[in-house]
Amino acid sequence: MVEKIIQLEDVSLVDFLGIENNNIKEVAAAFPKSKIVSRGTELRIQGTTPEIIKINEIINSLLAHYHKYGKVTSENVADYLQQEHAPPQQEEVDQPVLIYGTKGVAIKPKTFHQSELVKCAENKDLVFAIGPAGTGKTYISVALAVKALKNKDVKKIIITRPAVEAGENLGFLPGDLKDKVDPYLRPIYDALDDMIPSEKLKYYQENRIVEIAPLAYMRGRTLNNAFILLDEAQNTTPMQIKMFLTRMGPNSKVIITGDRSQIDLPKKQKSGLIEALNILQGVSGIGFVKLDASDVIRHKLVKSIIQAYDKAEVAQTLRKKEKEAREHKKGEKSVKSEGPEATPPEPAQGEPPPAG
Numbered sequence: 001m002v003e004k005i006i007q008l009e010d011v012s013l014v015d016f017l018g019i020e021n022n023n024i025k026e027v028a029a030a031f032p033k034s035k036i037v038s039r040g041t042e043l044r045i046q047g048t049t050p051e052i053i054k055i056n057e058i059i060n061s062l063l064a065h066y067h068k069y070g071k072v073t074s075e076n077v078a079d080y081l082q083q084e085h086a087p088p089q090q091e092e093v094d095q096p097v098l099i100y101g102t103k104g105v106a107i108k109p110k111t112f113h114q115s116e117l118v119k120c121a122e123n124k125d126l127v128f129a130i131g132p133a134g135t136g137k138t139y140i141s142v143a144l145a146v147k148a149l150k151n152k153d154v155k156k157i158i159i160t161r162p163a164v165e166a167g168e169n170l171g172f173l174p175g176d177l178k179d180k181v182d183p184y185l186r187p188i189y190d191a192l193d194d195m196i197p198s199e200k201l202k203y204y205q206e207n208r209i210v211e212i213a214p215l216a217y218m219r220g221r222t223l224n225n226a227f228i229l230l231d232e233a234q235n236t237t238p239m240q241i242k243m244f245l246t247r248m249g250p251n252s253k254v255i256i257t258g259d260r261s262q263i264d265l266p267k268k269q270k271s272g273l274i275e276a277l278n279i280l281q282g283v284s285g286i287g288f289v290k291l292d293a294s295d296v297i298r299h300k301l302v303k304s305i306i307q308a309y310d311k312a313e314v315a316q317t318l319r320k321k322e323k324e325a326r327e328h329k330k331g332e333k334s335v336k337s338e339g340p341e342a343t344p345p346e347p348a349q350g351e352p353p354p355a356g
Contacts, residue, residue, distance in 0.1 A: 004052050006043040006059055013041070015071045016062070023062070026077045031055055069314040079292065098143045099150065101194045107143045111295040114140050121255060124287035126248070128277060129257045131291025132306045138231050141255040142191040145227040148253060149209070155225040156209050159188050160244075162235045163214040185212050188231065215240055224249035233258035233273040235265055241272030261309065 008016065017024050021038050028036040034047025034055060045055050061080050066072050095115060097106045109115040114136050120127050121144050129137040145157045192201055192210070204210035215236065230236075230244055233256045241256075248254055258273040265271060280286055293306045 002047065002049050002052055004045040004056060006045070006056070008041045008043065008063075011041070011063070011066060016066050018072065018074065018077075022074060023072055023077050026074060027055065027058060027062075027081065030081050069311055070318050071314055075290075079290075098140075098147050099195055102197050103194075105194075107195065109140060110136065111291075113289060113291045113295045117141070117289045117291070118144065120287035120289050121253065125252065125285060126245075126254045127256070127287040127289060128273075128280075129255060129289045129291065130260065130273075130277070131295060132259050132261060132293065134306075135291035135295040137257045137291055138187060138229075139191050141229050141231075141257055142188065143195060144255065145229055145253075146192070146195045148227045154227045154251065154253065156211065156227075157204075158211045158213075158218075158223055158226050158228045159185070159231065160213055160215045160218055160229070161185055161188070161231045162233075162240060163216070185214075188212055188229075215244060218244055218247055221247055222249045223247045223252055225251045226253075228252060228254045230254070230256045233276075234260060234263045234271050236272035237265070238270055238272040238275045241276050245276070261313075 017038060018026075024036055024038055024043070028034070031047065031051050031054070034045060034051045036055065037044040037046075043059065045052050045059075047055070058080050062072050062077065065076055065080075095108045095110065096118070097108045098118070099107050101107050109118050113131070117127070117129050117137065117140055121141075129141060131137050142159070145154075145159070148154045149157055189212070196204065196210075201210065205212070215230070226249070228248075230241075233241060236244070244256075245254075256273070256276075260271075260274065263271050277288070281288070293310075296306065
C-alpha cells in the first residue's frame with residue numbers, strides 16, 4: 001500500500017471538494033480499492049501505485065479546472081472520471097458506419113460521446129442526448145433513424161420539434177401544414193437530405209413513412225413500429241414532454257435531444273426537458289448520454305465559444321453567491337446595530353406623564 005499526499009493551496013475547500021466532500025467521495029467511489037481522506041488542506045491517497053497515479057491525474061485535472069473556473073461541480077467530476085475510464089478514442093476509420101449518404105459519404109460517429117450515443121440507442125428504447133450546439137446529437141440521431149428504417153427494424157420515422165417561435169399556434173401562418181412548420185424544422189430536412197435521395201424522401205413523406213411535424217400534432221396518437229426523434233426538447237413544457245413520452249407504442253425507439261443552455265421558453269415557464277431528466281434518472285430501460293465541447297464538429301471557433309460561455313456562466317453564479325453572502329452579512333450587522341427598542345424613562349413621582 002502506497003500513500004500520496006496532495007496539498008490544496010489557494011483553494012476554497014467547499015467549492016473544490018463539494019458540500020460534505022461529495023466531489024472527492026465521487027472520485028473515491030470510482031476507485032474502490034483505494035482510499036482518499038480529506039484533512040484540512042491535505043488529500044491523502046492510499047492504494048496501489050497504478051491507481052494512485054490515475055487518482056493523482058484526476059485530482060490535478062480538477063484543480064486545473066477549479067483555478068480556471070472557480071468551482072468544481074459533480075458533473076465536472078463525472079466528466080473527468082469518464083475521460084479517465086474511457087478507452088482511447090479510435091480513429092474515425094475504425095468507427096462503425098451507420099449509413100452511406102446520398103453522395104456516397106460514410107455517415108458515422110466521429111467522437112467518443114457520439115459513439116456512446118450510438119451504443120446507448122442500440123441497447124435502450126428511450127435515450128436522452130444532451131449537449132450544446134454543434135455536437136452532432138441531432139445528426140447522429142437522424143442517421144440512426146434512417147438506418148433503422150433501411151434495415152426494416154421500424155416501419156416509419158417521426159421527427160418532431162416544439163415550434164416555440166410560433167407559440168405552436170400555426171394557424172395564422174399562410175400555406176398548408178408543411179409550409180407553416182418548415183422554417184422551424186429546416187435542420188431536420190438538412191440532415192435527411194444528406195441521407196436519403198430527394199425523390200425517395202419525397203415518396204416517404206407523401207406516404208407518411210417519414211413524418212416531420214411540430215410537437216403539438218403528436219397529441220392523442222400512439223406511435224407504433226416507429227423511430228421517433230424529439231429535437232430541441234429544452235423548449236418543451238413539462239406537460240408537453242410528458243404527453244410525448246406517453247405516445248410510445250410497441251416496437252418504438254425514441255431519442256430526445258436538447259441543450260440546457262438554449263432554452264427559449266418564457267422566463268417563468270419551466271423546461272420540460274430539465275424536469276424529465278430529474279424525474280427519470282435511475283429508471284430502468286432509459287439511457288442518458290451527455291455531449292460536450294469536445295464533440296463539436298462545426299467550425300473550430302464553436303468549441304472555444306461554448307467554453308467561453310461555460311466559463312462566464314460559472315463566474316456569474318459565483319458573483320451571485322458572493323452578492324447574496326454580502327447582503328446576508330449586511331443584514332445581520334444591521335439587526336445587531338439597531339439593538340432592542342428603546343423604552344421611555346418612567347416619569348418622576350408627582351410629574352404628569354409625557355404627552356402621548
